[in-house]
Amino acid sequence: MSTPPPAADRPDPEPAPASPPPGTGVRDTARDRVGIVMGHEGPYLQLRPLTGGREWDADPAHVLPLTPPELLRARVAEANALSRRATT
Numbered sequence: 490m491s492t493p494p495p496a497a498d499r500p501d502p503e504p505a506p507a508s509p510p511p512g513t514g515v516r517d518t519a520r521d522r523v524g525i526v527m528g529h530e531g532p533y534l535q536l537r538p539l540t541g542g543r544e545w546d547a548d549p550a551h552v553l554p555l556t557p558p559e560l561l562r563a564r565v566a567e568a569n570a571l572s573r574r575a576t577t
Contacts, residue, residue: 508534508549514560519551523563526552539567 509515513526517536524536524545533546555563 509552509554514539514555514563515547515552516555516559517545517547517552519548520545523555539564540571 508529509526511526511528514523515526515534515536516523522536522538522545524538524547527535527537527544529535530546532549534549534552535544536547536552537544
């Protein structure tokens, strides 16, 4: 039986990715949805659709922050979808 190496000889585990702060625009890749981080509940992020509505829980491992152009594109797409619904 061999003993494990001392802690100083073991490689450092990868740090957990930092969760985006509230107000950040993100893409939930597990649901293929875009939302705004509203907060944290246990191990999950709480996201809300860009135009408001019901929050959903997302695993931080499946959430990617949006770049400013991606967030703008998503907001324009939401606004266009809302205007199409209003005219029908």
